[in-house]
Amino acid sequence: MIVTVKTKGRCVFADKAYKKDEVIEVCEYITIPQNQIEILKKTIINDYWFGMNGDQGDALIILGNGSLYNHSTSPNMIPAMEQGTFWFVAIKDIEPGDELVFDYWYTPHFHVESSLQIVGYKKNPNNS
Numbered sequence: 435m436i437v438t439v440k441t442k443g444r445c446v447f448a449d450k451a452y453k454k455d456e457v458i459e460v461c462e463y464i465t466i467p468q469n470q471i472e473i474l475k476k477t478i479i480n481d482y483w484f485g486m487n488g489d490q491g492d493a494l495i496i497l498g499n500g501s502l503y504n505h506s507t508s509p510n511m512i513p514a515m516e517q518g519t520f521w522f523v524a525i526k527d528i529e530p531g532d533e534l535v536f537d538y539w540y541t542p543h544f545h546v547e548s549s550l551q552i553v554g555y556k557k558n559p560n561n562s
């Protein structure tokens with residue numbers, strides 16, 4: 435659930451419990467070419483995009499809740515990328531009402547299989 439917190443702005447909070455290694459959300463993303471980033475910076479979207487390769491690459495706008503998740507150096511999830519989607523995976527148990535956060539400086543792995551293996555996630559019919 436999205437809540438506006440006076441000291442932080444928009445925040446996403448868990449509306450259910452998540453177990454470690456559970457997929458929280460799979461989000462599509464839009465790529466903004468690097469030559470359009472200066473234009474992007476002059477819009478309200480400036481607060482919601484992520485840079486690829488620091489300032490040297492394209493910008494991404496993650497759809498769903500992806501661009502609303504806040505930064506934390508004590509994250510409870512990590513992102514993984516795979517051909518047009520960002521997977522957010524719990525790295526610890528999360529209780530209802532906990533804010534969902536990830537470390538913006540964490541470099542997402544570019545293949546879901548390898549990323550999810552790192553956090554112990556195994557693809558099977560019970561995981562969605």
